[in-house]
Amino acid sequence: MAGTLVISRSKGATGARLVDGGRPGYLHQGVARGGAADPVAAAKANKLLGQHPMTPCIEIPLHGGSWSLSGDGWLVLTGADMQWSLDGVQLDRYTPIRVTGSQSLRGTFAKSGCRAYLAVAGQWLLPTVLGSVEIGVPGITTSFPAGEIRIECTSPDMPPEALSPSYPNREDMVSLTAHPGPEWNWLDDREKSQLYTPYTVHPDSNRQGIRLQADSRLDRRLPELLSSPVLPGTVQWTPSGLILLGPDAQTVGGYPRVLFVPKWTAAYQLLPGARMRFKPYGDSSS
């Protein structure tokens, strides 16, 4: 089957953006790595359509919004459960869906998870800079095209349907394993212990970083660093609290790096208000 599918955003989903493999290898030039905040869900969406895991797709945080689809193609929705429907008919996630003619795709506020991924089988006709469609460098000025996205569609092979993962409920406590960061020893014993107490995901969190509200305030203002390299997964101790850096974080920073979280992407499926804690590397308890 050869055809074109045109997608445009009708309403809501204002945080939606195009993602792909990002721009690895350019940190030394001040270019953030980018990529999907939940690369597992994004890759799964593409694999279910039989295409490269880092084919562009749309990352949709918090609320699904409304989308107009026109043409002929196949899509898959993964990640957060946004109770998707196509022309009012409920859709399953993690299974290829055929789209024909003009149809309306709608999603609700996320019931579990935080970020959904919308993948379409075919070639996405989009400009790239340094090999990526993502915003973050001059040449790509909008996080999501104001107009429409066109995809030259292909028929996917039909792999087995995948099980939808279950994400933690908002009330659940999520643990992320953390290693000591370079400035770990700037903290006294009380502050080190405090790092492993519960936090709440702040609504101001975004792809640059997850802002964490501590149950008990982190009082001490630590000295700033000379600008030093950071990676996604770095936990900074800032005057306004801890920040777990994400895919669009700046490449250098001046705040102390007290922890490093290798599997930081799990935090990007937590809704604002969700609870989490860090767990010391080597601690086998849940």
Add this chain to the structure above:
Amino acid sequence: MRRPRQIRPFGPSALLLEWEQTINLEISNGVTAYRRALEGLPVIQECVPGYASLLVVYDPVEISEHGVKEIIFDLSLDSTPSNDAIHHRIPVAYGGIHGPDLIQVAQDKGLNPQKIIDLHCAQRYTVYILGYRPGFAFMGSLPPRLEIGRKKRPRTRVPAGSVGLAGRQTGIYPSDGPGGWQLIGRTPVSLIDSEGQTFARFAAGDRVSFYPIGTEQFQQLAKQDETWPVR
């Protein structure tokens, strides 16, 4: 060139080389020497310089932390500055619409604007790091008489090419965007190339000096295609 004081893990797939935490040309030369020696190796994914540190990212499937440390310890580094370091001469239209903070900076420093320009142009700066935004080079050090704080209220839009001062650093905004540095001029030359072989004009370890141009020359240079120095 100075060698790092310590090498320690930054998570399970990176090492952080750290020097004495100060802005210093010898330390910067050391950071640059290690970066150049490591970044071409197949097992090293990235090397990200800081002012006095170097983050070395590797693939833990291909090599262990111990293996990377052994590579670093075995490096034989030339202590003389590399011939790869490029000296960029950057034309700048100072003051007026291109440098809206020049007069205020001059007043704050008790100097006339021409003296600010002369001091800025008299120095050869070292690019210490790129960061904050793509292609933004932090250069130093300004002569002490030019040291000045950031603006209390950052601008929401700074035009691409704007030359700024903050602390003992100078830098050029490579693209339009917000910024809080004191703007004393603007260069018409490009600092990033989204379509070229090399994305950023500057690299850590490069040297930069500035020279003044007039408005007419600014407009002429802005229209010209320009070839960057080859590395």
